Amino acid sequence: MLNHATPKISDRMEPVSPSAIRETFKFTSMPGMISFAGGNPNALTFPSAEFAALSAELMEKNPVGVLQYGISEGFGPLRELTKSRCREKFHIGAEDDDILLVSGGQQGIDLSLKCLTDEGDCVVSENPSFVGGLNAIRSYNVKLLGVPMDKDGMDTDALEHVLKTEKRVKLIYTIPDFQNPMGVCMSLARRRRLIELAERYGVTILEDSPYHELRYGGEALPSLKSLDSTGHVIYCGSYSKTVAPGLRVGYLILDGALAPKFTAAKQVTDVHTGNWPQMLIAEYLTRFDFDAHVEHCRDVYRVLRDAMVQGLTRNLAGCDSVRFTRPEGGLFIWVDLPGGKSGYKLFEALLGQKLAVVPGSAFDPAGKRDKSGVRLNFSMPTKEQIEQGTAIFGETVREFMA
Amino acid sequence: MLNHATPKISDRMEPVSPSAIRETFKFTSMPGMISFAGGNPNALTFPSAEFAALSAELMEKNPVGVLQYGISEGFGPLRELTKSRCREKFHIGAEDDDILLVSGGQQGIDLSLKCLTDEGDCVVSENPSFVGGLNAIRSYNVKLLGVPMDKDGMDTDALEHVLKTEKRVKLIYTIPDFQNPMGVCMSLARRRRLIELAERYGVTILEDSPYHELRYGGEALPSLKSLDSTGHVIYCGSYSKTVAPGLRVGYLILDGALAPKFTAAKQVTDVHTGNWPQMLIAEYLTRFDFDAHVEHCRDVYRVLRDAMVQGLTRNLAGCDSVRFTRPEGGLFIWVDLPGGKSGYKLFEALLGQKLAVVPGSAFDPAGKRDKSGVRLNFSMPTKEQIEQGTAIFGETVREFMA
Numbered sequence: 186m187l188n189h190a191t192p193k194i195s196d197r198m199e200p201v202s203p204s205a206i207r208e209t210f211k212f213t214s215m216p217g218m219i220s221f222a223g224g225n226p227n228a229l230t231f232p233s234a235e236f237a238a239l240s241a242e243l244m245e246k247n248p249v250g251v252l253q254y255g256i257s258e259g260f261g262p263l264r265e266l267t268k269s270r271c272r273e274k275f276h277i278g279a280e281d282d283d284i285l286l287v288s289g290g291q292q293g294i295d296l297s298l299k300c301l302t303d304e305g306d307c308v309v310s311e312n313p314s315f316v317g318g319l320n321a322i323r324s325y326n327v328k329l330l331g332v333p334m335d336k337d338g339m340d341t342d343a344l345e346h347v348l349k350t351e352k353r354v355k356l357i358y359t360i361p362d363f364q365n366p367m368g369v370c371m372s373l374a375r376r377r378r379l380i381e382l383a384e385r386y387g388v389t390i391l392e393d394s395p396y397h398e399l400r401y402g403g404e405a406l407p408s409l410k411s412l413d414s415t416g417h418v419i420y421c422g423s424y425s426k427t428v429a430p431g432l433r434v435g436y437l438i439l440d441g442a443l444a445p446k447f448t449a450a451k452q453v454t455d456v457h458t459g460n461w462p463q464m465l466i467a468e469y470l471t472r473f474d475f476d477a478h479v480e481h482c483r484d485v486y487r488v489l490r491d492a493m494v495q496g497l498t499r500n501l502a503g504c505d506s507v508r509f510t511r512p513e514g515g516l517f518i519w520v521d522l523p524g525g526k527s528g529y530k531l532f533e534a535l536l537g538q539k540l541a542v543v544p545g546s547a548f549d550p551a552g553k554r555d556k557s558g559v560r561l562n563f564s565m566p567t568k569e570q571i572e573q574g575t576a577i578f579g580e581t582v583r584e585f586m587a
Numbered sequence: 588m589l590n591h592a593t594p595k596i597s598d599r600m601e602p603v604s605p606s607a608i609r610e611t612f613k614f615t616s617m618p619g620m621i622s623f624a625g626g627n628p629n630a631l632t633f634p635s636a637e638f639a640a641l642s643a644e645l646m647e648k649n650p651v652g653v654l655q656y657g658i659s660e661g662f663g664p665l666r667e668l669t670k671s672r673c674r675e676k677f678h679i680g681a682e683d684d685d686i687l688l689v690s691g692g693q694q695g696i697d698l699s700l701k702c703l704t705d706e707g708d709c710v711v712s713e714n715p716s717f718v719g720g721l722n723a724i725r726s727y728n729v730k731l732l733g734v735p736m737d738k739d740g741m742d743t744d745a746l747e748h749v750l751k752t753e754k755r756v757k758l759i760y761t762i763p764d765f766q767n768p769m770g771v772c773m774s775l776a777r778r779r780r781l782i783e784l785a786e787r788y789g790v791t792i793l794e795d796s797p798y799h800e801l802r803y804g805g806e807a808l809p810s811l812k813s814l815d816s817t818g819h820v821i822y823c824g825s826y827s828k829t830v831a832p833g834l835r836v837g838y839l840i841l842d843g844a845l846a847p848k849f850t851a852a853k854q855v856t857d858v859h860t861g862n863w864p865q866m867l868i869a870e871y872l873t874r875f876d877f878d879a880h881v882e883h884c885r886d887v888y889r890v891l892r893d894a895m896v897q898g899l900t901r902n903l904a905g906c907d908s909v910r911f912t913r914p915e916g917g918l919f920i921w922v923d924l925p926g927g928k929s930g931y932k933l934f935e936a937l938l939g940q941k942l943a944v945v946p947g948s949a950f951d952p953a954g955k956r957d958k959s960g961v962r963l964n965f966s967m968p969t970k971e972q973i974e975q976g977t978a979i980f981g982e983t984v985r986e987f988m989a
Contacts, residue, residue, distance in 0.1 A: 189817050189818045189842075190786075190789060190817060190818060190819070191818060191842060191844040191845065192703055192757070192789075192791045192845070193703075193757075194702060194703070194845075194848050195701065195702055195703055195704055195705050196705050197701065197705070198701060198702050198848050198851065198852055201848075201851045201852070201855060202847075202851055203659070203847065203850055203851045203854055225655060225656050226655075228650075228651045228654070228655055231650060231651065231654040231655075233646070233650030233651075233654065236646050236650065236654070237643065237647045237650065240642050240643060240645075240646045240863075241639065241642060241643030241646070243642075244635070244638050244639040244642045244643070245639045248630075248633060248635030249630045249633070249635075250833075251638075251831075251833055252630070252633040252635065252638070252831035252832070252833045252834065253627060253628075253630055253633075253831070253832065253833050254627050254832045254833060255833055257605070287857075288861070289857055289858055291855070291856070291857050291858045292856065292857040295855065295856050295857070299597065299599065299600060299726070300596060300597055300600050301594055301595075301596070301597055302597055303597050303598050303599070304706055304728075317854070317855065317858070320851070320854070320855045321855040321856075323855075324701070324851075324855045326706075355595075384592075387592060387594075389594045415591050415592060416591045416592060416593060417592070429653075429654035429655070430654070430655065430656045430858075431652075431653055431654045431655050431656060431657055431861065431862040431863070432654065432861060432862075432863070433857060433858070433859070433860070433861045440591075440593060442593040443593065443594070443596075445604075445605065446596050446600050446603075448605055449600065449603045449604055449605045449722070449726075450600055450603070450726065452605055452719070452722070453603060453693070453697065453719065453722045453723040453725075453726045454693070454694065454697050454723075454856070455689075455690040455691055455693050455694040455697070455835060456719070456832075456835070457835070458835070459690070459833065459834060459835045459861050459863075459864055460833040460834075461642075461833070461834070461861075461863060461864065462861055462863065
């Protein structure tokens, strides 16, 4: 008999490891550790009571609808509800567009790559960017190129340079609202420029916008999709941050001409998204005031965002060279050290003081190159933890910079 | 402004269309149509009452567990329950094996392809085979080669010929139990031979076994996984046919050395399977008698299988050249016409008589080549529909053969 043999892993999966952020989570369960490392929504925002009633009722009234196979495009009523809400409230989705319900925003990214990129093509992302998006891109054996970020989002001049020099760019992956990890929004001027570039170079934009509705202040900016009149933007939305992530429901709003292939891709991937979460959200949207619920989510997060911004301001007083973003929404703040100091070493120093953050290297499109920044999350810790944690942060940064 | 432009679809998705079987479903909703074309489990087998109680309780007692992000490997208690049941009852899964919960068997197939095949590699399937499996394979831009089936399953001599001549075979996709569409089981001798070939040629076997527990008579056969001692078999199981498909929960039992990459693939694809269906099934397995429930499913299907076999026997009396399988389990019967007559033309003739079946061409690995067979499903129609439908079938076949 032959020996035990482990098969060769595909070239596409060889470079993909479970998220580096998840690896840092093992520290967060250590006793006494305060964690600013997470990225989950706060359970206080979940409509648990309403769902308990709806869930019981759904299964009692329509068990076959919940339990039998559903359709790949998604549960009809939720498609309609989502489509009209996006259109009426945010001008997202045009006459010729279609909507596909997916198993969370992550699957929206995955299906876009599956349908629109070939191996050896090039995909552009922001640098730094969401590790789940980057890993999804890597798993398609494409060339992943990062374009620098600043306080106004992706640097569109740097993007144009890439588009001029790289022949096979198929997709531009961007998080224009409250970007993960930096917390910033792309400026209106850059949004317009990005669409113009996508049109000129014939490239599709994948607009990943899970935090779109989580704005706690400032002026709302139009989504890329709402500015697009030539079918160059695919909008990837999610119910993970405004309802609950454990349900795994997101959506793609895209040119109707693309819908049949995306539906086929969904079908070969997992047939359809589970019926129960789709039906539950549809009932919830129909019978409760969703706008009021989203307002409640904003209220919860605004307090935490304010606490963290105030804590950092207070504890970094005098350290003017250390800059941090003051996000108008989303879940994250980015702290940047001067003079190219190592974010990874700061991360290690903070761990020693029982504060977990995520080093910027986790968000690097090119691999795990060290960055001068770290990401702080304010959606998960309590106000008290934010106060203690920002004090530790300030003290450690001062020592670190000394 | 540039004109509206639809981006180019990737090479991998270009040849993949939504399932041809789904296309036949539009006929099944025509008034007066009897359908043997489906493939769904019968809703009579769903544990709806138990689920109504469990669902309400779950959401009331542990809303955060249901609604917050879960882990990519799957809900711990369900992993343990599934692993021990498979091991204790069917000897599926060895000491070094791991289990990964996935969003239905379809995702198990998808992740196996993602992790183990490169573009240009070769994947072998049975011919005919499950269209969802074939389309998943096609969507990885690999060379898909079908190996003929007979009443004992995949022809392992023909398989060896392929393995000798094709250098890049990475995966053998097989449904050894109550195969879709033929309803037959792979013989024990061929199971042993298949594993021997996989070992000799260093190829992984993907054992897709959604109908494994749905045996209505005859002797149980050991799964390929239980016969494998060298890590060459990945077992893909499903709760779709023994609990309910709308929950989208399946599982992969595989060599522990593969688990980290498969987990990473799951993470980039959809982060994790929804918590609620996993928790619901775990509670159900813990608090109810699952073996008794599976026995109930078998009782429901045995009656329908018997009705269809008897109906075909009665209505095809004298047509000895028309052969059909007498499956000991699963959901399907395959009818084969003599002399290479067209299964597609029979499908059309049957539609004219208001009976929907699926033409064999839908299950062709090479494309949609006509076959001499059609697939009949007995899990969805009522006993009365089976009696009427087999009468129509017999009459139409007689005319067709005349």
